[in-house]
Every structure is written in C-alpha cells, then in structure tokens.
Amino acid sequence: MTPDTAAHTTSAQVCIVDDDDGVRHSLAALLLAGGHSAHLFASGTEFLQGADLAQPGCVLLDLRMDGMSGLQVFEEMRQRGSVLKVVFLSAHGEVASAVAAVKQGAVDWLEKPCNEHTLLSAVARATELSQADAARARRQHMLRERWNALSPRQQEVARQLATGQSSKEVARTLGLRDPGRPIDPRTVDTHRSAIFLKLDIRSSHELAMLVEELGLTQDI
Structure with a gap:
C-alpha cells in the first residue's frame, strides 16, 4: 500500500506507524509544523511493505498494535539491516517495555500524547544517527569495492x-x-x-x- 504523505520538506524520511488514526494525524501535524514530512502507516505490515528501509530517517513506532507489535516490527527491521532509527511510542503503563526496547537498540521512547518539543528533539536525534549510519555503510561499500x-x-x-x-x-x-x-x-x-x-x-x-x-x- 502507498502511504499518505503530509509534506516533503526534508530529505530524511520520517514514518509514523500507529493503528490509531487520531494519533497518526496528530503526530503528522506536529512534525509538519517542525518542518518534517511524515509518511503514515496504519500497521506494521503496511510499513514493512511500503517504506524504504534503506533510506535514512526516523520511525515513530507504536509499541502495541493489532497484528504485528512494535517490537516485532523493530526486530524485522533489524533482520533486514534497515538504516532507519526507531523511536517507540508508548501508552501509560508500557514504560518497562519501552525502556527494554531502547536497550535493544531503539533511539528513544515517547509516552503518548507527545510534547511537540520532545517529539521534534527525538526525531532530530534519530535522523542524525540514521544518516551517520547510512554514510558509514556507503563508505564501507566503497572501500570494499576498491579492496576487491x-x-x-x-x-x-x-x-x-x-x-x-x-x-x-x-x-x-x-x-x-x-x-x-x-x-x-x-x-x-x-x-x-x-x-x-x-x-x-x-x-x-x-x-x-x-x-x-x-x-x-x-x-x-
């Protein structure tokens, strides 16, 4: 499926994966105000099928969704070697799971509803890390080709x-x-x-x- 797109104002993608329509569009509005484009996905499966996992950026990923959970999506991204960095979205009472996800490699976690400044800071940090990882991967590929x-x-x-x-x-x-x-x-x-x-x-x-x-x- 093709994701909805709020706007295109930055080269790094930001994806919102949440099965709550209201949350998705609320987050997209906050991101748009901060100068970020937002690709919206209603499920983990839709995200994995429609997003470009090789392009650097940030994923705002809900921990608890119908179908694939956020942690299952995160693990699948790791298996596929995605350069996207994950910021988990958690509801009240999911703090322990969110902290565990960060220990597994996620950049951060945010409790819903999200504060605009906190959200934009987390997205900026995740995007920067993702772009750095992508640059390192490109350099490794170039050096390996020269060595070969x-x-x-x-x-x-x-x-x-x-x-x-x-x-x-x-x-x-x-x-x-x-x-x-x-x-x-x-x-x-x-x-x-x-x-x-x-x-x-x-x-x-x-x-x-x-x-x-x-x-x-x-x-x-």
Whole structure:
C-alpha cells in the first residue's frame, strides 16, 4: 500500500506507524509544523511493505498494535539491516517495555500524547544517527569495492604494508610464508604504487587505517 504523505520538506524520511488514526494525524501535524514530512502507516505490515528501509530517517513506532507489535516490527527491521532509527511510542503503563526496547537498540521512547518539543528533539536525534549510519555503510561499500579490485597478490602485499613494514621486509615475510612464490622488493614497490592508486590513498598510514576499517587486521 502507498502511504499518505503530509509534506516533503526534508530529505530524511520520517514514518509514523500507529493503528490509531487520531494519533497518526496528530503526530503528522506536529512534525509538519517542525518542518518534517511524515509518511503514515496504519500497521506494521503496511510499513514493512511500503517504506524504504534503506533510506535514512526516523520511525515513530507504536509499541502495541493489532497484528504485528512494535517490537516485532523493530526486530524485522533489524533482520533486514534497515538504516532507519526507531523511536517507540508508548501508552501509560508500557514504560518497562519501552525502556527494554531502547536497550535493544531503539533511539528513544515517547509516552503518548507527545510534547511537540520532545517529539521534534527525538526525531532530530534519530535522523542524525540514521544518516551517520547510512554514510558509514556507503563508505564501507566503497572501500570494499576498491579492496576487491586488488589482485590476490596485491591484497597480500597490502596487508603487510599496512603493518609498517618496508618493501624489503614485506618481501622477506611473504617469501618465508610461501617459499614457492618468492618476491623481490622492487616488485613490492610496484605493487605498492598500484595499491595506492586503486585504493586512492597516499601513505602506508592511510593503508593501515583502511585495512583496520575493513576488519582485515586479523588476516595479517
């Protein structure tokens, strides 16, 4: 199903998932006054089918709904690797469940009815975190693509160069590791130039940071 849209004034999406029509439209009005667009969903299933889980933003998610509960929707979002950040909406008496949800990774929880300032602050914080996560994911993808563009031998050399070894030391290390494939220090230098070019870096220090960021240090 296609969600209702209140307005489009910001690049980050804000979704409201609540089975109470009055709550949905009341929250949408508060958000609109604060300069946010609001996509409205009447159930968790409708949200999971209609929202773009890969686009950064915030989800105002009711804890208790007919059909899928807010916690079930939250878990499904985690399983799908969504970059959206969740702020749970709780009614009186659901505080313990809301706090537990925050411990599981939700950004915050709000008790209904929501105060405008508290709501906008929570949405701003969740959106900022979501956009940061999305940026990190894009960078990881870019770096992984560059790393995969290296030949297997260049990857071997890169891992050793990342430890601060000289070309002569890298040649010795790889030669001891695989005596059947000796390598000359000048060949290591050639690989170094190609590695730096393909990874768009300028120093062994940058290479070390990249290898660590990709989680490749355990392979050295």
